[in-house]
Amino acid sequence: MALRPIDNALPTTPDRLKKQTKVAVSIQKQSGCGVNDENNAPLPPSGDATIDYIISENLKPISDPESKIQSLIEGLYSKDWAKVCESLNNARRFALFHSSLLLPVLDKIMLVLVKAMKNPRSALCKTSIMASSDIFNAFGDKLLELSTSDAFVNLLLQLLLKASQDKKFVCEEADRALTSMVGSIAPLPLLHQLHVYVSHANLRIRAKNAVSASKCVSKMGIEEMEEFGLAKLVQMAADLLNDRLPEARDAARSIVISTYEARTKNEEQKLETWQSFCQSNLPPVHALAIVKIPSQ
Structure with a gap:
């Protein structure tokens, strides 16, 4: 009797190929998500974009900022994570050089910062942390006055979370942001905010x-x-x-x-x-x- 060759691979039939294709598509649908969805980690596409981390001293003013403030908000809510990073850097420029234009949308900016920090992409997370540092330095005490208490408490919690994680370059950036926060906001109102997390689990x-x-x-x-x-x-x-x-x-x-x-x-x-x-x-x-x- 002829012996069947031993082979670990299952036979590849047209039906089996169809099933494999369906499974692969299903996995991609479950894993893929928009940039703003912090609950799922999107699979990195081939040829992933390179993000430059620009220090505050190298940021430049925006030409014709009044006409570009609306496009800033649109960019921050983009589904393209690289576009969000670019818009976060523009938000930093607005904060440092055109802060009065950012005041009416400050709460929206802080919501985007929190959402971006939750994103699994380290580049997006770090850029948002850098943006928070510049916003602290630009607005100082006004940040507590002009933003809702929930907006600030949520931002503070995310910075504490990122400063506590194992990714060194994110952790160090969050530490710098917390230092900027303490240095730019009056200690008494800030201590009231910090007291919320004294007994955190x-x-x-x-x-x-x-x-x-x-x-x-x-x-x-x-x-x-x-x-x-x-x-x-x-x-x-x-x-x-x-x-x-x-x-x-x-x-x-x-x-x-x-x-x-x-x-x-x-x-x-x-x-x-x-x-x-x-x-x-x-x-x-x-x-x-x-x-x-x-x-x-």
Whole structure:
């Protein structure tokens, strides 16, 4: 009896080829998505576009900006991700050189930034983070006044998420954006926004948030710290002091030192005043840990 040759490949028949084609098309339909769909990662097309990351110092003003503000919005909502990147760079130019034209559409811009940061394409994500830095630097305190609270909170959360991820070049860009945010916005209103994420379930987000919060506190005067609440500050620090990540613990110590200096500035018996303050506002175990930090 003739033996059948052993072959791992299944026979290729016309019917089987049809089935394979249908499966391939089905996979492409499920995987493919618009640039603005953050829930699916689009398959990179052949000959993918190259994106230039332009530093802020190399950006130039826009010629005839009044006539181009509408096309900016259209470009930001394009389904072509490369076009969105180009439009984000134009939004940066508007922010730095023609900020008054960007004010009426600021909320829309922030929504696009959040959506682009959620996109699986690293190029689109990084460009949107760079745009957020320029918007922080351009608008400063006005950003909190002119945008809805939800728009800013969502943008802040995305920056904290990106600063917490493993892609180094995205993470570093998000860290720079958070630094720009702290440097350009008044510390008291910003600390109120950061306080939302002090107890976030993600330990990396907690740590990144704690670092920004500690920088805010270090910039605050005594009156601003008292307005926020000295007791609230030490309670926030106590929650972070036993955190798993060293970034969070270091930030907690920094907050404690700033609070200690503010609370005991005009006191002769500084350590006694500090001990009494901590014992009045913290559980005994937390109070004991916080009291020791200034002397360390």
